[in-house]
Amino acid sequence: MNAHLKKSRFRVEGMDCASCAAKIDTAARRVAGVENVSVSVTAGTMTVEHTDSSDLALLEKKVNSLGYKVARVAATAKAVPATAEAAHVHDHDHADHDHSDHDHAGHDHSDHDHDHADHGHGHDHAHSDGHGTGKHGKKDEKLAGLHGHDHGPTTGAWWQSAKGRLTLACGGALVVAYGIGQIVPSIQQWVFVVAMLVGLVPIARRAVMAALHGMPFTIEMLMTVAAAGAVVIGAGEEAAAVVFLFLVGELLEGVAAGKARSSIQALTALVPKTAFLYEGGTTREVQAESLAVGVVIMVRPGDRIAADGRITEGESAIDESPVTGESVPVRKSLGDPVFAGTINGEGVLRIEVTAAAADNTIARVIKLVEEAQESKAPTERLIDRFSRWYTPAVAVVAALVAVVPPLAFGGDWSEWIYKGLALLLIGCPCALVISVPAAIAASLSAGAKRGLLMKGGAVLEGLGAITAVALDKTGTLTAGKPQVTDIVSFGKQPAEVLRLAAALETGSSHPLAVAILAKAAADQVAIPVATAAQALGGKGVTATVEGVEIFLGSEQAADARASLSAEQKSEIAALNDEGKTVSVLLVDGAIAGAIAMRDEPRPDALAGLKALRDDGIKTVMLTGDNKRTAAAIGKQLGIEVRAELLPEDKQRIVGELKSQGFTVAKVGDGINDAPALAAADIGIAMGGGTDVALETADAAVLHGRVGDIAAMMRLSTKTLTNIKQNISIAIGLKAVFLVTTILGITGLWPAILADTGATVIVTANAMTLLRWRG
Numbered sequence: 202m203n204a205h206l207k208k209s210r211f212r213v214e215g216m217d218c219a220s221c222a223a224k225i226d227t228a229a230r231r232v233a234g235v236e237n238v239s240v241s242v243t244a245g246t247m248t249v250e251h252t253d254s255s256d257l258a259l260l261e262k263k264v265n266s267l268g269y270k271v272a273r274v275a276a277t278a279k280a281v282p283a284t285a286e287a288a289h290v291h292d293h294d295h296a297d298h299d300h301s302d303h304d305h306a307g308h309d310h311s312d313h314d315h316d317h318a319d320h321g322h323g324h325d326h327a328h329s330d331g332h333g334t335g336k337h338g339k340k341d342e343k344l345a346g347l348h349g350h351d352h353g354p355t356t357g358a359w360w361q362s363a364k365g366r367l368t369l370a371c372g373g374a375l376v377v378a379y380g381i382g383q384i385v386p387s388i389q390q391w392v393f394v395v396a397m398l399v400g401l402v403p404i405a406r407r408a409v410m411a412a413l414h415g416m417p418f419t420i421e422m423l424m425t426v427a428a429a430g431a432v433v434i435g436a437g438e439e440a441a442a443v444v445f446l447f448l449v450g451e452l453l454e455g456v457a458a459g460k461a462r463s464s465i466q467a468l469t470a471l472v473p474k475t476a477f478l479y480e481g482g483t484t485r486e487v488q489a490e491s492l493a494v495g496v497v498i499m500v501r502p503g504d505r506i507a508a509d510g511r512i513t514e515g516e517s518a519i520d521e522s523p524v525t526g527e528s529v530p531v532r533k534s535l536g537d538p539v540f541a542g543t544i545n546g547e548g549v550l551r552i553e554v555t556a557a558a559a560d561n562t563i564a565r566v567i568k569l570v571e572e573a574q575e576s577k578a579p580t581e582r583l584i585d586r587f588s589r590w591y592t593p594a595v596a597v598v599a600a601l602v603a604v605v606p607p608l609a610f611g612g613d614w615s616e617w618i619y620k621g622l623a624l625l626l627i628g629c630p631c632a633l634v635i636s637v638p639a640a641i642a643a644s645l646s647a648g649a650k651r652g653l654l655m656k657g658g659a660v661l662e663g664l665g666a667i668t669a670v671a672l673d674k675t676g677t678l679t680a681g682k683p684q685v686t687d688i689v690s691f692g693k694q695p696a697e698v699l700r701l702a703a704a705l706e707t708g709s710s711h712p713l714a715v716a717i718l719a720k721a722a723a724d725q726v727a728i729p730v731a732t733a734a735q736a737l738g739g740k741g742v743t744a745t746v747e748g749v750e751i752f753l754g755s756e757q758a759a760d761a762r763a764s765l766s767a768e769q770k771s772e773i774a775a776l777n778d779e780g781k782t783v784s785v786l787l788v789d790g791a792i793a794g795a796i797a798m799r800d801e802p803r804p805d806a807l808a809g810l811k812a813l814r815d816d817g818i819k820t821v822m823l824t825g826d827n828k829r830t831a832a833a834i835g836k837q838l839g840i841e842v843r844a845e846l847l848p849e850d851k852q853r854i855v856g857e858l859k860s861q862g863f864t865v866a867k868v869g870d871g872i873n874d875a876p877a878l879a880a881a882d883i884g885i886a887m888g889g890g891t892d893v894a895l896e897t898a899d900a901a902v903l904h905g906r907v908g909d910i911a912a913m914m915r916l917s918t919k920t921l922t923n924i925k926q927n928i929s930i931a932i933g934l935k936a937v938f939l940v941t942t943i944l945g946i947t948g949l950w951p952a953i954l955a956d957t958g959a960t961v962i963v964t965a966n967a968m969t970l971l972r973w974r975g
Contacts, residue, residue, distance in 0.1 A: 206236055209257060211247045213240070214270035215363065217455035220420050220631050223585075224267055228414040232260045242638060244571040247271070263414060268407045359456055368448040371400035375445050382438075390437045397441035400448050401428050418592040420629040420956075427622040431949060434615045434622075443626070443953045450957020454631075454964065471542030472563055476507035479551055490558040500550045508541050509561040510552035517548035562903070569656065570649045578658025580924060581637040588630035595628030602943065619949070623942045626952040627935055632959035636927030639967035644920040647973040652903035653913045660899045663883050665917035669863035670813055670910065671855055671877070674824035674834060676870045677887045678810075678907060679800040683712055685720035686781055687797035691769055698786050698794030699724065704731040704746045705753050713782065716798050741784070752787040753796075759785035763792050780830030799830070806838055809907025816911060819863065823851045823877070851877035868902075868910060885910060912975040923970055927963040934959045 216222060222240040225247060229238045234255030239248045249260065257273070264271040359365045378396035382389030401424075408421035424447055431440035476492055477484040477499045484499050489507040492498065497513060500506050506519075516534035521543045530546055533539060539552060541561040558564065577585070603621025606612035641658040648655055655661045675681055688695040703721035706714035707728060721728055731751070734744035741754015752762060756773050759765065765773070765785070773783050773795060781797040803809075813820050821841045824831045828844040835842035843854060851867075855877050858865045867881035870888055878884030878898050886898035887905050902909040938955040941947040947955075 206250045206252060209249050209251065210274040211249070211261070211264075211271050212274055213245055213247050213264065214272075215455075216240075216242055216245060216269055217364075217451065217459075220629070220634070221269070223588075223634075224411045224414070224416050224419060225264055225269065227416045228263045228267060228411075229260055231415060232256060232263065235260065239576070241571065241642075242635070244642070246274070246571055248572075267410050267414065268403070359452060362455065364448070364452050364455055367400065367403060368445070368452050371396070371445045371448050374399040375441055378441065390435065393437040393441045394432055397428060397432070397437065397444050400441075400444040401425065404444070404447070418596060420631060423592070423596070423625045423628055427625045427949065430618060430622045430625075434618050436619065436949070439949050443949045446950065446953045447957065450953070450960065453957065453961045454635075469563065469567060471505065472558070472561070473505045473507045477501075492554050492558065494554055494557055496554050498552050498554060500545045500552060502545055502547050502549065504545055506539050506541055506543050506545060506550075506552065508552070508554045508558065509556040510539055510554045512537050512539060512550055513553045514551035515548045517550055518546035520544040520546060566649050566654065566903075569654055570645050573645050573655060573657040573660075576657035576659065578637060578641055578662045580662065581641070581658055584634055584637055584928075588634050591630050591633075592628050595624060599624035599628065616945070620942055620945065623947070623949050623952040624939065626949065626956055627938050627942065629956050630931075631956065632931035632934070632963050633928065635960060636931050636963045636967070637924050639964050640920055640923045640927060640970060643967050643970035644916060644923075644973070647971050648913065648916055651909070651912070651975055652906075653909055653916065653975075654901040654903060655913070655917075656899055660883060661917055661920055663864075663917075664866070664900065664914050665921050666864045667818060667866045667883065667914055669819040669821070669858050670866045670868060671821050671823050671851070671858065671881070672840075672907075672910075673869040673887070674822055674826055674831060675800060676905075677868055678806045678822060678838060678840075679802050679834060681870075682800060683716045683782065683798040684801050685716050685796060686799050686801065687776060687795075689772060689776075689795040689797070691792045691794045693786075693788065693793040695794065696724070696726070698796065700726050700728065701746055701751050701788065701793070702753050702784070702786055702796055703728045705734065705742050705744050705751055707731060709742075713784065713798055717784075717796060749789050753784050756783060756785055759787055759792065763787055763790055765792060769795075778829065778833075780827075780833035799833075802834060802838055803905065803907055806907045809909070809911060810838055810840055812908055812911035813914075816914065818911075818914070819858075821854075821858075823854055848876050852880045855880040866910075866914075869898075885913070909975075916973060916975065919973065920970060923967060927966055930963055930966070931959050 213225060216225065222242050226238050226240050229235055229240075229247065229249060232251075232255060234252040235249055236252070237250040240246075247264075249255075249257075251257070261271050261273075360369060374396035375393075378389075378392040381392045404421050405425040408419055408425045411417075411419045411421060424444070428440045428444055431437065431443070472489060474489055475486050476489045478487045478492070479497045479499045492508050498507060498510070502517070512533055512535055514535070516532070518530035519533050519539060520530045521540065538555070539550075540563070541556075541558075542563050556562075599621045601621075602624055603618045606617045607614045637658070641661055644661060645655060655664065672678055685699075688698050690698065693701075699717070699721055702717050703726060706717045709715075709718075729746050731744035731746045734742065736742050737754065737758070740758035741752055743750065743752045745751070752759070756765070756770075760770075769792065773785070776783050776795075776797040779797075779799070781799040783795050783797045785795045786793045810820055821843060822831065822835055822838075823843050823846055825846050825848075826844055828842075831842045831844035843850075846854070855865055855867055859880075859882070865881045866883045866885055867877045868885045868887055869878055870886065878886070883900060884898040886901040888901060888903065900913060902913065934955050938947055938952055942952060
C-alpha cells in the first residue's frame with residue numbers, strides 16, 4: 202500500500218444490512234483520492250484510506266444522500282504505515298529465557314533491576330499501535346469520542362428511529378386505507394396506492410440515489426419496481442402490504458444489527474466515568490478520561506477501577522469477571538497490574554495509571570474487534586462476489602418470466618407479470634450476504650469478552666483448520682517467573698532457612714529474590730532486618746542478620762566458603778536434574794540449607810494441552826531454554842520438547858511442520874518470536890493485554906490461559922458450523938420460493954416475507970454465538 206495514504210474512520214448510523222454496506226462502499230469509492238474502503242455493518246463503521254487531496258466533506262455528503270448519518274471518529278487522519286512491520290517496530294530484546302537457565306544462584310542484585318512480575322504493562326510505547334492510530338494521535342480520537350459508542354445507532358427505542366417512525370406511518374396508512382376501502386369500495390384501489398406511497402417514496406428515493414452512485418441493482422430498486430408493477434396490474438392492495446412488510450423486515454434487521462453492535466460496545470459501560478485522583482496526600486474526584494499516565498488514583502472497596510494501572514499501595518481481591526470472565530477474584534498486591542473495569546474487593550488501593558483512557562485494555566479490545574469486523578473472511582468475500590451477479594441474474598430471469606410466456610405461449614400478461622414481480626423480490630441477496638459477517642461479528646464479540654482476540658474473519662475461519670500447535674515454554678506454558686519448589690534442610694529447619702534467606706533478599710527486584718519473598722509472604726514468615734548487605738558479583742549476597750553473618754549464593758560459591766559433603770552435593774545435583782536453580786544458605790560459615798526454584802507450569806497448562814490433544818491437535822514445546830529444564834517441564838506436562846533453540850530454529854521447525862502437511866498455530870509471548878509467529882499459519886500471542894501481544898500476532902489470548910487456545914479453536918469450529926447453517930437457510934428459502942412462485946403457488950407477500958424472514962432468521966441464528974461461554 203502507498204505509504205502516503207491516510208486512514209479516516211467514520212461512524213455510520215442507519216446501516217443494518219449488507220446491501221447498505223455495499224451502497225456506502227460503492228459511493229465512497231467514487232470520491233477522488235479514495236483508494237480503499239472498509240465498511241462493517243456490525244460495527245457501524247467505515248474506514249477509508251485516501252490521499253491528502255481527498256474531499257472528505259464530499260464523501261460524507263454522498264453517504265448522507267443515501268439516507269445514512271455519517272460522522273468522523275478521529276479528529277485527525279493518521280498516516281497508515283507502509284508495511285505491517287512498520288506498524289510495530291519493537292525495541293525489546295526479550296529472548297525466550299528461563300530464569301533457571303542463568304547461573305543465578307549467585308545473582309548480582311545490581312545487574313537485575315527489572316520488575317518481572319509486571320511483564321509489559323508499564324511499557325510506555327510511543328510507537329504506532331499498528332492500526333493507524335499512534336499513541337500521540339489518541340488524544341484527538343478520544344475527544345472525538347472513542348467512548349462515543351453510546352451515541353451510535355443502538356441508542357433509543359426502535360420506534361424513535363427514522364425507520365421505526367416510517368414503518369409505523371406506513372402501517373397506520375394501511376389500516377386507514379383498509380377502513381376507507383370498506384366504507385367506499387369504489388376508491389379502495391386508489392386509497393391503497395396512497396398508503397403504499399407513504400412507505401415507497403423514501404424507498405424509491407434511496408433507490409435513485411444508489412443508482413446515481415453506481416449501484417442500480419439494490420433491494421430498494423427491486424422493491425420500487427415490484428410495487429409500481431403491482432399497481433399497474435391492479436394489485437395495489439398487495440403492493441401496499443408488501444411495502445409495509447419490507448419496512449418491518451428492515452426494522453427487524455436494524456434491531457438485530459443493533460444487538461450485535463451493542464454486545465461488544467457494552468464493554469465501555471464497565472469503565473467508571475469518574476476516578477479519585479490522589480496527589481499531595483489528598484484525593485479529589487476527576488473525569489476518568491482526564492487521567493494521565495503516571496498519576497495515582499485511589500480505589501475504595503467495592504468500586505470499579507477507572508484505568509489500567511499498577512498497584513503502588515495496598516492489597517485486595519480483584520473481581521476480573523466483567524473483563525475476563527474469570528469467576529474467582531484474583532488476589533493482587535504491590536506491583537501487580539490491574540485493568541480498567543474490574544472491581545476492587547475489600548482493601549483500599551492506590552494505583553499508578555499506566556495507560557490513558559483511549560489506550561486502556563477495554564478501549565483497545567473494542568477498537569481491535571471493530572477493526573477485525575471490517576476485514577472480510579474468505580467465505581464472506583466469495584459470497585460478496587456471488588451476490589454481485591446473483592441480483593442482476595434474478596432480475597433478468599424475472600423479466601424473462603414476465604415477458605416470454607405471454608409472447609411465446611400466449612400466457613396471461615397479468616399473471617406472468619405478477620410472477621415476474623414476485624421473483625424480483627426473491628432477487629435480494631441480503632440474507633445470504635449478511636449470513637457470514639453477522640456470525641463472525643457475534644463470534645469476535647463473544648471471544649473478546651473472554652479475552653480471546655482474533656484479528657478478523659480470516660483468522661477466525663483459519664483457527665478451525667489448525668492441526669498442530671507449537672508453544673513457547675517461558676511465559677506461555679509456564680508463568681514466566683521462578684517459584685520456590687523445595688527448601689532443603691542441611692542443619693537448620695526449612696522455616697528458618699526461608700526466614701534468613703528472605704532477610705537477605707528484602708528490597709531486591711531480582712526474579713529469584715522475588716520468588717523467595719513471595720514464598721515467605723505466603724508462609725507468613727516474620728522477616729528479620731538485615732544490615733551491611735552486599736552483593737558479590739556472580740556469586741551471591743551476604744549480610745548480617747541478628748548479629749550473625751549470612752550468605753546465600755551458588756553451589757560453587759558456597760562450596761568455596763564451607764565445603765559441601767558428597768551427600769549434600771548429590772542432593773543438589775538431583776534438584777538440578779529436575780531443571781531447578783539451587784541457592785545454598787550459609788549461617789556463620791556453616792552450611793544451613795538450600796532453596797530450589799523453577800519457573801513452574803501455569804496452573805491450567807496440563808488441562809489446556811489435554812484439551813488440544815482431545816481435539817486431535819498435535820502439540821510441541823519450542824524453547825530457547827536448556828534441555829534439562831525443558832525436559833523436566835515437558836515430562837510434567839506430557840508434551841514433545843525441542844530445546845536450546847534460537848528464534849530462527851523455531852521458524853525452521855514451524856516450516857517443517859507445515860511441510861509435513863500440518864496447519865500450524867504458533868503460540869508465544871508476541872515479543873521474541875516474530876519470525877516463528879510470522880511463519881505459522883496463525884500466530885497467537887500469549888499476554889496480559891500488552892501492546893506487543895495485541896499488535897504482533899493474528900490472535901491473542903489476553904489472560905494467558907493455555908486452555909483458552911483450545912477454546913479459541915472450538916469457537917472457530919462453532920462459528921463455521923453457524924455460517925454453513927446460515928448459508929443453507931438463505932439459499933434454501935430462496936430456492937423454495939423461486940420454484941413455488943413460478944408454479945403460481947406463492948406470490949408477492951410470501952416472496953417479501955421469504956426475503957426479510959430469511960435475513961431475520963440468519964441474523965438471529967448468528968446472534969446465538971453471543972451466548973458462547975467456552
